[in-house]
Amino acid sequence: MEKVKNNIQRNSNIELLRIICMLFIIGGHIIKFGFKMDYDHLLPFGGFDYIVQHILYGIFVIAVNVFVLISGYFGIKLNFGKLLRIESLVLCYSIPFFLILLFTHHGIIGSISYLFPTLSSEFWFVSTYMVLCLVAPFLNVLVKRLNKIQLRALLVGLYCVFYIWAIFCYALNLRQLQGDFGGVLLTSLYYT
Known part of the structure:
Protein backbone atom coordinates (compact mmCIF):
# COMPACT_ATOMS: atom_id res chain seq x y z
CA MET A 1 0.00 0.00 0.00
CA GLY A 75 -3.15 12.89 7.75
CA ILE A 76 -4.70 9.73 9.09
CA LYS A 77 -2.78 6.79 7.74
CA LEU A 78 -3.61 3.11 7.93
CA ASN A 79 -1.37 1.45 10.51
CA PHE A 80 -2.52 -2.04 11.51
CA GLY A 81 -0.02 -2.21 14.39
CA LYS A 82 -1.47 0.94 15.93
CA LEU A 83 -5.03 -0.34 15.44
CA LEU A 84 -4.14 -3.64 17.15
CA ARG A 85 -2.59 -1.76 20.09
CA ILE A 86 -5.74 0.34 20.44
CA GLU A 87 -7.93 -2.76 20.22
CA SER A 88 -5.90 -4.57 22.88
CA LEU A 89 -6.13 -1.53 25.16
CA VAL A 90 -9.91 -1.37 24.67
CA LEU A 91 -10.17 -5.09 25.44
CA CYS A 92 -8.23 -4.55 28.69
CA TYR A 93 -11.02 -2.19 29.75
CA SER A 94 -13.97 -4.07 28.31
CA ILE A 95 -13.24 -7.64 29.48
CA PRO A 96 -13.61 -6.72 33.18
CA PHE A 97 -16.93 -5.03 32.29
CA PHE A 98 -17.95 -8.21 30.49
CA LEU A 99 -17.14 -10.38 33.51
CA ILE A 100 -18.90 -8.06 35.95
CA LEU A 101 -22.02 -7.89 33.80
CA LEU A 102 -21.93 -11.62 33.05
CA PHE A 103 -21.98 -12.58 36.72
CA THR A 104 -24.56 -9.99 37.71
CA HIS A 105 -28.15 -9.81 36.59
CA HIS A 106 -27.28 -8.96 32.94
CA GLY A 107 -26.28 -12.47 31.82
CA ILE A 108 -24.59 -13.36 28.53
CA ILE A 109 -27.01 -11.40 26.33
CA GLY A 110 -26.54 -8.19 28.29
CA SER A 111 -22.75 -8.46 28.37
CA ILE A 112 -21.67 -10.01 25.03
CA SER A 113 -21.09 -6.62 23.39
CA TYR A 114 -18.14 -6.05 25.76
CA LEU A 115 -16.33 -9.06 24.24
CA PHE A 116 -16.42 -7.29 20.86
CA PRO A 117 -16.30 -3.62 21.90
CA THR A 118 -15.16 -2.22 18.57
CA LEU A 119 -17.54 -4.22 16.40
CA SER A 120 -20.48 -3.57 18.73
CA SER A 121 -19.58 0.14 19.03
CA GLU A 122 -19.68 -0.19 22.81
CA PHE A 123 -17.09 2.60 22.90
CA TRP A 124 -18.32 4.59 19.91
CA PHE A 125 -15.28 6.81 19.44
CA VAL A 126 -12.90 3.86 19.13
CA SER A 127 -15.21 2.19 16.61
CA THR A 128 -15.51 5.38 14.58
CA TYR A 129 -11.75 5.92 14.69
CA MET A 130 -11.14 2.36 13.48
CA VAL A 131 -13.53 2.84 10.56
CA LEU A 132 -11.92 6.18 9.74
CA CYS A 133 -8.43 4.61 9.73
CA LEU A 134 -9.61 1.81 7.44
CA VAL A 135 -11.34 4.23 5.05
CA ALA A 136 -8.67 6.99 5.17
CA PRO A 137 -6.43 5.60 2.38
CA PHE A 138 -9.39 5.57 0.00
CA LEU A 139 -10.50 9.03 1.11
CA ASN A 140 -6.97 10.36 0.57
CA VAL A 141 -6.99 9.08 -3.02
CA LEU A 142 -10.51 10.40 -3.58
CA VAL A 143 -9.71 13.89 -2.29
CA LYS A 144 -6.58 14.09 -4.45
CA ARG A 145 -8.45 13.10 -7.62
CA LEU A 146 -11.49 15.32 -7.22
CA ASN A 147 -11.38 18.89 -8.40
CA LYS A 148 -12.62 21.68 -6.12
CA ILE A 149 -16.17 21.67 -7.50
CA GLN A 150 -16.52 17.89 -7.17
CA LEU A 151 -15.09 17.91 -3.64
CA ARG A 152 -17.43 20.74 -2.62
CA ALA A 153 -20.41 18.85 -4.10
CA LEU A 154 -19.41 15.70 -2.20
CA LEU A 155 -19.10 17.61 1.08
CA VAL A 156 -22.43 19.41 0.60
CA GLY A 157 -24.13 16.09 -0.22
CA LEU A 158 -22.69 14.40 2.85
CA TYR A 159 -23.61 17.41 4.97
CA CYS A 160 -27.21 17.18 3.79
CA VAL A 161 -27.41 13.44 4.48
CA PHE A 162 -25.64 13.34 7.83
CA TYR A 163 -26.68 16.71 9.31
CA ILE A 164 -29.74 18.22 7.64
CA TRP A 165 -31.56 14.91 7.22
CA ALA A 166 -30.50 13.81 10.73
CA ILE A 167 -31.91 17.02 12.25
CA PHE A 168 -35.14 16.51 10.32
CA CYS A 169 -35.38 12.90 11.54
CA TYR A 170 -34.60 13.96 15.10
CA ALA A 171 -37.26 16.68 15.04
CA LEU A 172 -39.89 14.21 13.81
CA ASN A 173 -38.63 11.40 16.07
CA LEU A 174 -37.73 9.19 13.07
CA ARG A 175 -34.85 6.73 12.87
CA GLN A 176 -31.55 8.26 11.85
CA LEU A 177 -28.92 6.91 9.50
CA GLN A 178 -26.26 7.28 12.16
CA GLY A 179 -26.93 7.95 15.84
CA ASP A 180 -24.20 10.55 16.31
CA PHE A 181 -25.26 12.55 13.24
CA GLY A 182 -22.09 11.43 11.44
CA GLY A 183 -20.18 14.27 13.07
CA VAL A 184 -16.84 12.59 13.59
CA LEU A 185 -16.65 10.75 10.28
CA LEU A 186 -17.95 13.62 8.14
CA THR A 187 -15.85 16.44 9.57
CA SER A 188 -12.68 14.42 9.18
CA LEU A 189 -13.44 13.76 5.50
CA TYR A 190 -12.62 17.31 4.49
CA TYR A 191 -9.07 17.18 5.87
CA THR A 192 -8.28 13.50 5.30
Missing part, protein backbone atom coordinates in the same frame (compact mmCIF):
# COMPACT_ATOMS: atom_id res chain seq x y z
CA GLU A 2 1.31 3.40 -0.99
CA LYS A 3 1.96 5.90 1.78
CA VAL A 4 0.55 9.37 1.32
CA LYS A 5 3.30 11.94 1.75
CA ASN A 6 2.39 14.85 3.93
CA ASN A 7 4.61 17.93 4.01
CA ILE A 8 2.68 19.66 6.78
CA GLN A 9 4.83 20.50 9.79
CA ARG A 10 3.41 20.20 13.29
CA ASN A 11 2.63 23.52 14.89
CA SER A 12 2.78 24.12 18.66
CA ASN A 13 -0.41 26.21 18.50
CA ILE A 14 -2.25 23.31 16.88
CA GLU A 15 -0.83 20.93 19.50
CA LEU A 16 -2.08 23.30 22.22
CA LEU A 17 -5.51 23.30 20.57
CA ARG A 18 -5.42 19.49 20.57
CA ILE A 19 -4.65 19.47 24.32
CA ILE A 20 -7.48 21.94 24.96
CA CYS A 21 -9.80 19.71 22.92
CA MET A 22 -8.82 16.73 25.07
CA LEU A 23 -9.65 18.71 28.20
CA PHE A 24 -12.97 19.81 26.66
CA ILE A 25 -13.80 16.19 25.83
CA ILE A 26 -13.14 15.17 29.44
CA GLY A 27 -15.13 18.17 30.66
CA GLY A 28 -17.99 17.31 28.32
CA HIS A 29 -18.15 13.79 29.74
CA ILE A 30 -18.16 15.15 33.27
CA ILE A 31 -20.95 17.60 32.42
CA LYS A 32 -23.03 15.06 30.50
CA PHE A 33 -22.66 12.03 32.76
CA GLY A 34 -21.29 13.33 36.05
CA PHE A 35 -23.83 16.08 36.65
CA LYS A 36 -26.84 14.43 35.04
CA MET A 37 -29.76 16.82 35.48
CA ASP A 38 -33.24 15.47 34.91
CA TYR A 39 -35.79 17.44 32.98
CA ASP A 40 -38.21 19.03 35.43
CA HIS A 41 -41.66 19.23 33.83
CA LEU A 42 -42.77 21.82 36.39
CA LEU A 43 -40.15 24.40 35.36
CA PRO A 44 -39.86 26.24 32.03
CA PHE A 45 -37.47 24.45 29.65
CA GLY A 46 -36.71 21.84 32.32
CA GLY A 47 -35.17 24.22 34.84
CA PHE A 48 -32.09 26.42 35.02
CA ASP A 49 -29.67 23.60 35.89
CA TYR A 50 -30.93 21.48 33.00
CA ILE A 51 -30.53 24.38 30.55
CA VAL A 52 -27.02 25.27 31.78
CA GLN A 53 -25.90 21.63 31.58
CA HIS A 54 -27.05 21.33 27.98
CA ILE A 55 -25.58 24.67 26.91
CA LEU A 56 -22.21 23.77 28.43
CA TYR A 57 -22.30 20.31 26.90
CA GLY A 58 -23.12 21.88 23.52
CA ILE A 59 -20.02 24.05 23.82
CA PHE A 60 -17.76 21.21 24.99
CA VAL A 61 -18.96 18.58 22.47
CA ILE A 62 -17.51 20.48 19.50
CA ALA A 63 -14.05 19.48 20.77
CA VAL A 64 -14.55 15.96 19.39
CA ASN A 65 -14.99 17.26 15.84
CA VAL A 66 -12.11 19.73 16.19
CA PHE A 67 -9.85 16.96 17.50
CA VAL A 68 -10.68 14.72 14.53
CA LEU A 69 -10.29 17.64 12.09
CA ILE A 70 -6.79 18.25 13.45
CA SER A 71 -5.95 14.56 13.08
CA GLY A 72 -7.32 14.51 9.54
CA TYR A 73 -5.41 17.67 8.62
CA PHE A 74 -2.13 16.04 9.58
